[in-house]
Amino acid sequence: MLQAYINTPLGIAEINGDENGISSILAFDEGKTVSTTIPSELQDAVNQLQDYFDGKRKDFTFKMNPSGTEFQKKVWKGLLEIPFGKTLSYQEFSIRLGDVKAIRAVASANGRNPLWIVVPCHRVIGSDGSLTGYAGGLWRKKWLLDHENPVKQQSLF
Template identity: 45%
Template sequence: MYATLPSPLGTLYIAASDDAILEVDFRDEAMPPCPPASPLLQAACDQLDAYFHGERQRFDLPLAPRGTPFQQEVWQALQSIPCGEHRSYRDIAALIGNPKAMRAVGMANGRNPVAIIIPCHRVIGAGGKLVGYAGGLERKVWLLQHEAGMADH
């Protein structure tokens, strides 16, 4: 099951099983409105809406992104990055105990199926460079600026 949610960055597509969020993705093509058909999808929409209004910095949703064990480990590590902060690929590689896996961390980061909630946008390149984001670099910039503003409150 899924729902769509209008956001400042375009339509979000949110997919869920009966008990976990599976995907949050930006959709550039027009999608018809699809209201949440379950309490879990409603909670996801409510929490994402609160995030976009600057009222929520952390998400409290069960997640079940599909990926390899390594990807799962990276995605878990991403969730430890506080709102308004960022980490490098090197930082994440060290955090998971595999300091030479920076490139693999980057690949896993790019395959994150749960945008925003698993905050892959908070990972930047060496020296503070803003590098790739599956949702588009302009969205990454917007998200980082939005969160920097929330952290000031």
């Protein structure tokens, strides 16, 4: 498994993968050193993540290869269908996946998403609009949703 660390506005991102695709992207506050060289198998993912943070990209096209159960992969595939700049509640998302009663299982699979940002689990929120649960920390979830929000709040002063 190849690995690279890059700087992002949300901390250090660890990108793991090989010729079969990217298997995980994780976020760290500290304790990781930014890579001086990027393996060619990871370069496309690195470039696309940098474009995302620069506001030049809304979706990702590099090959993904996350490990998970069939149910988790179904949830992660469903997350890819939530448009940039939009959110869904866990209940709405469960209904889209075909089972309103699966909210807890969907939330659990969402929380185990190994592809930070790329598979946009940050776009799933509480029914009341609250920023519930996010493995990377709620401050990162808020930042990502603000970054993707097409309507930017203007300052009066």
